[in-house]
Amino acid sequence: MSLALQTFSTVKDANSALQASGTRYLGGGTLVVRAANEGDVSVSSLVRVTEPSLSQITISGGKARIGASVTMAAIARHPELGMIAPAARAVGGPAIRNMATVGGNLFAPAPYGDFAVALLALDASVATEDGEMPIETFLAGRDTGRAVVTAVGFSLPKAETFRFLKVSRVKPKGVSVLSIAALLQRTADGAVTAARIALGCMADRPIRAKAAEKALLGCKLTPEEIAPALAVAGEGITPVTDPIASAWYRAEVLPVHLGRLLLG
Amino acid sequence: MAKVPVQFTLNGSEKAEFVESGTTLLHALRDKIGDTSPKGGCHQGTCGACSVIIDGELRLSCLTLAETCNGADIKTTAGLAEGGMLHPLQRAFLDAFATQCGFCTPGMIMAAKVLLDRMPNPSREDVVEALSGNVCRCTGYEPIIQAVLTAARANSQNAA
Numbered sequence A: 001m002s003l004a005l006q007t008f009s010t011v012k013d014a015n016s017a018l019q020a021s022g023t024r025y026l027g028g029g030t031l032v033v034r035a036a037n038e039g040d041v042s043v044s045s046l047v048r049v050t051e052p053s054l055s056q057i058t059i060s061g062g063k064a065r066i067g068a069s070v071t072m073a074a075i076a077r078h079p080e081l082g083m084i085a086p087a088a089r090a091v092g093g094p095a096i097r098n099m100a101t102v103g104g105n106l107f108a109p110a111p112y113g114d115f116a117v118a119l120l121a122l123d124a125s126v127a128t129e130d131g132e133m134p135i136e137t138f139l140a141g142r143d144t145g146r147a148v149v150t151a152v153g154f155s156l157p158k159a160e161t162f163r164f165l166k167v168s169r170v171k172p173k174g175v176s177v178l179s180i181a182a183l184l185q186r187t188a189d190g191a192v193t194a195a196r197i198a199l200g201c202m203a204d205r206p207i208r209a210k211a212a213e214k215a216l217l218g219c220k221l222t223p224e225e226i227a228p229a230l231a232v233a234g235e236g237i238t239p240v241t242d243p244i245a246s247a248w249y250r251a252e253v254l255p256v257h258l259g260r261l262l263l264g
Numbered sequence B: 001m002a003k004v005p006v007q008f009t010l011n012g013s014e015k016a017e018f019v020e021s022g023t024t025l026l027h028a029l030r031d032k033i034g035d036t037s038p039k040g041g042c043h044q045g046t047c048g049a050c051s052v053i054i055d056g057e058l059r060l061s062c063l064t065l066a067e068t069c070n071g072a073d074i075k076t077t078a079g080l081a082e083g084g085m086l087h088p089l090q091r092a093f094l095d096a097f098a099t100q101c102g103f104c105t106p107g108m109i110m111a112a113k114v115l116l117d118r119m120p121n122p123s124r125e126d127v128v129e130a131l132s133g134n135v136c137r138c139t140g141y142e143p144i145i146q147a148v149l150t151a152a153r154a155n156s157q158n159a160a
């Protein structure tokens, strides 16, 4: 393998180094080193940053800021991130979770990116040195952006408002057939007043189920009332086909699993 | 390609080597330092045969670059036996026939060790979860699960 690793103490220096062609950022390396091991020669140089803020989790005023180098394992065990721990625990096995970073998950192509699905439902912001952007803007432009992601931020969801589901064939660890995250605000009698639903494996990156979100407004979470939302869950999706499942299969089972998540 | 120095503690002793930049820890351990207990199965993160313990955490040495381990404390299965005595996990694996071809064994033992270090009395579910990133093509897993549970019981009896 011919890879050269450059280590920088500041994000600024890493950003300049990343302008060179063939250069990529190294997070936990579970995707980028794997690609190099498999013979991907498009990467000749890796860049990493040791700035401590990238490894920090800060919770204040109902908001969480998670540094891009924070691992899935660190999120899963954080006492104040219990509500999103299931999405972090859904990533890989124990060793992968000790390595896989939040920053890397934002770039992971389907069938990966389970944690990014949760972040999309949470309407997270993605920070670089140039400022913050909504996660949807980030995901749309992630193939062309070259800047180091420094952190993600989001408002901590109230208990009961956030739900996450990953469907895989191998238990307890397995790659996603699909993953779904939902953030639902409801009135005291249970009617949905706001919904954000994010889907994994329904495109090459996490996307929102906007038609289903709209159809859920005003509904109570009963089989009858959510039926219209399930009927439009597949609007605008282009699921991936891979050894785990075909696009057809993923599209077929999406409403079933969305229904289970909403009724569960 | 430029060589870079790497220095870390391996099973309690200081190691220093020059490796090519971008060398994986698995390659450095096996081919430079001569510790062949971590195995290279897939080099893709999927089999767990290369698992080692870095600063108390289970990691995959095939996806870790050696130069990111400077100053780290690394443990491998080769360092478990003490004074000619096998570690309780190694003993339990042998007794339970949890090692057949043996290729997955060092990775399984590393994954089991971090579990038992944190949770001396795990449930069967905890064991399954802890080993979920490790593939075995021979045993059908049941003997391995039993071996880890047996080692846990042996540990807690010794402690009592």
Ligand SMILES: Cc1cc2nc3c(=O)[nH]c(=O)nc-3n(C[C@H](O)[C@H](O)[C@H](O)COP(=O)(O)OP(=O)(O)OC[C@H]3O[C@@H](n4cnc5c(N)ncnc54)[C@H](O)[C@@H]3O)c2cc1C
Pocket: A024, A025, A026, A027, A028, A029, A030, A031, A032, A033, A034, A068, A069, A090, A091, A092, A093, A096, A099, A100, A101, A102, A103, A104, A105, A106, A107, A108, A111, A112, A113, A114, A115, A147, A148, A149, A150, A174, A175, A176, B044, B045, B046
């Ligand atoms: C066996 C196995 C099982 C897996 N299972 C799952 C799973 O169940 N669910 C899942 O979601 N994923 C899974 N993955 C994929 C992967 O481990 C995760 O998506 C992980 O979060 C990627 O993070 P990383 O830090 O390892 O990324 P890296 O490999 O370090 O980086 C991936 C890409 O993101 C870029 N990047 C990383 N961090 C930054 C940053 N801060 N700024 C700019 N660019 C950056 C890199 O340049 C690279 O292009 C699995 C991988 C393996 C090998």
Ligand code: FES
Pocket: B039, B040, B041, B042, B043, B044, B045, B046, B047, B048, B049, B050, B051, B060, B061, B062, B063
């Ligand atoms: S060789 Fe590292 S996981 Fe298979």
Ligand code: FES
Pocket: B098, B099, B100, B101, B102, B103, B104, B105, B135, B136, B137, B138, B139
């Ligand atoms: S004993 Fe042969 S792979 Fe596990």
